[in-house]
Amino acid sequence: MSNPKITNPNYITEQTSLPLEIQEKTCVSKKANYAPTFIPYNNQQGISLFDIQDLIPRNHVSRVIDEMIESIEDEVFFSHYKGGGRSSFHPKMMTKVILYGYSKKVYSSRGIENLLSENIPAKWLAAGQEPDHRTINRFRSQQFKNMMDSLFEEMIQLLIEQNYITMENYFLDGTKIEADANKYSFVWKKATKNFEGKLKEKIQETIQHIQEVAESELIQSTIKEVKEEVTPEQLEIIAQELEGKVITLTEAIEAEEDVIVRKEIRSQRSVLKKPLKLIRENFLPRIDKYRQQHEIYGDRNSFSKTDHDATFMRMKDDHMKNGQLKAAYNVQMATENQFILFYSMHQRPTDTRCFIPHLEKLAASSLPMPKTVIADAGYGSEENDLYALGDEKEPRFDFLIPYGMYLKEKSRSYKKNIKHAKNWDYNEKDDHFICPNGRKVEFKKYLNKKNASGYVQSLKVYECEDCSDCPLKALCTKAKGNRQVQWNPIFEEMKAKAKTALECETKSRLYLQRKIDVESVLGHIKGNRSFRRFLLRGLDKVHTEFGIVALAHNLLKVAGIRRLLSREKNESIKTGENDSFSPDIF
Incomplete structure (x- = not known):
């Protein structure tokens, strides 16, 4: 019995012949069949932007700069402007732009000018305006200089109100920043004194020579009045009298016809012209030069010809290990929670003698005095400790400062x-x-x-x-x-108290915090921010420039904290934890 479904009458049971050669089929990869694809791109196509600030992240530093500057009263910015004349760029806009440039490590006026044409946050802060580099530099050197102290104090008050800082712990340290001056433009006080001594000897020799050859009664009486040093006024009187003599002899030469007599008169004139030339072209200019140098020195031992306010100091970046000095400024700076609380510029290389001037300037400002000042052994001295104790029964502030030989x-x-x-x-x-x-x-x-x-x-x-x-x-x-x-x-008693305080566990922990707080900020500014040299010259201008650096640092710190807190808030919402959020944790 056969199944009709499977039984086929046409079914061939005989074996069919197989071909001797089998044709091979090549395997083609499927990826080779696909052409590369790209996201559509056409930079010639018009793009419509409804609001430029939509392109700026929420906690971007430019938004922090805008918020902080706008919260300060206009009087701080407007009080230094005179009325009349052409309309100026708004001082708040200029302040925001410069602070944003410094926050992006752009310190030159030309670099900030480029930011205004290329950088979106800079365009937003400037509202599309583009002041050139001359305007930016003029504002930084003049208007910013006039309002820097009040602006910085207002900014610190805002940080206190927002609980970023408390002004309780005042971590103080100093650093040297190179001035905008040539390396070999030094003038030394000791050299000036040596040159002055040699000049006085030369003047005395010349005066004696004039006394021998001059017949003028006025010159003789003036020379008799000279005691130890010849004053510039006395030299001027002698020079005027010699000039009169030279003019008289010149007229006599022109009137005389005898050649031999004219030759004798000419020799007499040459004897007087030589000391006259020395007085006019050598003595008087050099006396005035050394007088100006002493005025520039003040209580310093050196200054730079390029920047008279800069003092030559020994820097840490001495790659040749030969003790080379560079024109620099000593920046004294205090921090808390790595925010810069206050700063001051000094022309002395050592920190010890900068302690009292720095704190005197802080006391003269509108900022509150700190409860505790923490500094390293470079500030330890009897004078500084007595200043901290004050003249009254209560100390000015608590201090935690080791003495030099403590370790x-x-x-x-x-x-x-x-x-x-x-x-x-x-x-x-x-x-x-x-x-x-x-x-x-x-x-x-x-x-x-x-x-x-x-x-x-x-x-x-x-x-x-x-x-x-x-x-x-x-x-x-x-x-x-x-x-x-x-x-x-007295100092031994001070040292004993400092040693006891530093051996206390609580205060020892606070002193260790100094390294983390203030030295990290100095490393951030000079290392990460690459600010190791001033661009402006003069004590007032470098004070302004470092103030801009300090403000930019604080604003970057605020932006960083806000980003961190925002990230933590988002993570807590995702994990279902308590989403209560408070920025007042510092």
Whole structure:
């Protein structure tokens, strides 16, 4: 029985022949069949922008700049303008543009000008206006200079109101920033004094020569009035009298016909013309030059010919290790939560003598005084500590400042060194030390010593009773006579208090915070922001320029915190956590 569905009468049971050669089919990849595709692009096609600020992110630094500047009263910006004349660019717009340029590491006026034509946030801040680089530089050098202090103080007050800072902890440090001056434009006070001394000797020699050859009674009487130094007025009188003599001899030469007589008169005139030329072309200009140099020096030892306010200082970036000096300014800056609270510019290279002027300037401002000032050992001195304590019963502020030898005194080698009087025994009742050899080092006298700033220290001088046959003398002192010790009881008491404070756990933790706070800001400005050299010249202008840098840093900090908090808020919403959000966490 067969199944009709599967049984086919035409079914061939015989084996069919297979071809001897099998044709191979090539496998073609499917990807090779596809042509590359791109997103449509045509930069010639017109684009309609309804609002340029839609292209700027929510927490962009340009929005923070706009918000902060607009929240400051107009009087801060308008008070330095005179009425009349052509309409000026709005000072708030110019301020925003310059601050935005500095926040983008664009410090030159031409660079800021390019931002206004190429950068979208800059265009938005300027409302489409494009002041040229001359206008930008003029505003930065003049108007900004006049309003910088009040603008910076208003900005700090805003940060206090928004709880970014509290002005409780005042982390102070200094850094040197190179001036816009040529490397080899130095003028040294010591060299000026040497040149002055040689000039005075030359003037005295010339005066003696004039006294011998001149017959004028006025010259003789003027020379007799000269005591130790010849004044420029006396030199001017002598020069005028010599000029009169030279003119008289010149007229005599022209009137005389005898050649021999004319030759004699001409020789007399040449004798007077030589000292006259020295006075007019050498002595008087050099006296005036050295006088101007002393006015520029002030209490400094050097200045730059390019920027007279810059002082030559030893910088850290000494790649050749040869101690080369550069014209620079010492910037004193304080921070809290890595916000710059206050700053001041100084012409002294050391931080010690900048402490009091910096805090005096802070006290004269509208900002509140801090509760605690934290600084490194570079600020530790008797004068600074007494200033912090104040003249009244209550101190001006608490301070946490180690003295210069604090870390060294903790070392084992210092404690074992017998030459240090701090390692000796002291008899408070009889007021004498006991040296390592067991001999008395008794009080001899009081000594007042004035330092470079004019501060007078009261020292007690102790002297060993006899060091002649002491076997430890070579290890104790290099003096030929008996060993003397100069002891400062006031500063020693200050150092003891500082040591106790630094060994306290709470204050020690606060002092360690100084490195994280202020030194990070200095590294950010000079390292990350690449601001290592001023573009403007003069003390007032560099004060303005660093103020712009400080404002830009604070605004970048605000923008960064807002972005961070916004990101945390979005993440908490996604994870379903409490979405309460408060910016007042700092």
